[in-house]
Amino acid sequence: MIYLRKPKLIKSISYKRIGDLYEPDKVKTDYCFLGTMFNNVSGQLYSGFYQETTEAANKKSGKKIIARGGINPKSVKLAYELGFYGVALYGYLWKSDSPYDHYIEFIRYCKENNIPIE
Numbered sequence: 001m002i003y004l005r006k007p008k009l010i011k012s013i014s015y016k017r018i019g020d021l022y023e024p025d026k027v028k029t030d031y032c033f034l035g036t037m038f039n040n041v042s043g044q045l046y047s048g049f050y051q052e053t054t055e056a057a058n059k060k061s062g063k064k065i066i067a068r069g070g071i072n073p074k075s076v077k078l079a080y081e082l083g084f085y086g087v088a089l090y091g092y093l094w095k096s097d098s099p100y101d102h103y104i105e106f107i108r109y110c111k112e113n114n115i116p117i118e
Contacts, residue, residue: 012033032064038067
């Protein structure tokens, strides 16, 4: 019913496992979140995610996948290289003492490393 009343509403869904991306969609969404993707200290892929399967999911699932969890300047470059549609910043910004400073630092890092941002 909500699709009829609000046809321009942006819809998303969140997945915890890569295999879920290949399941038939129960609801049409504009994009999806996947994660927790990265270890927030090292910036490397979190346990259970592997580079090859993550790259394949980004290429073959037909979905706009946004990496969620552990996103910071250390992990954003890897997220970009793995082919994610985007990243979701949560803890890096909102659990810090100065979210604005972290945001500026993040944007600066992306620009210096030619990581596209919109």
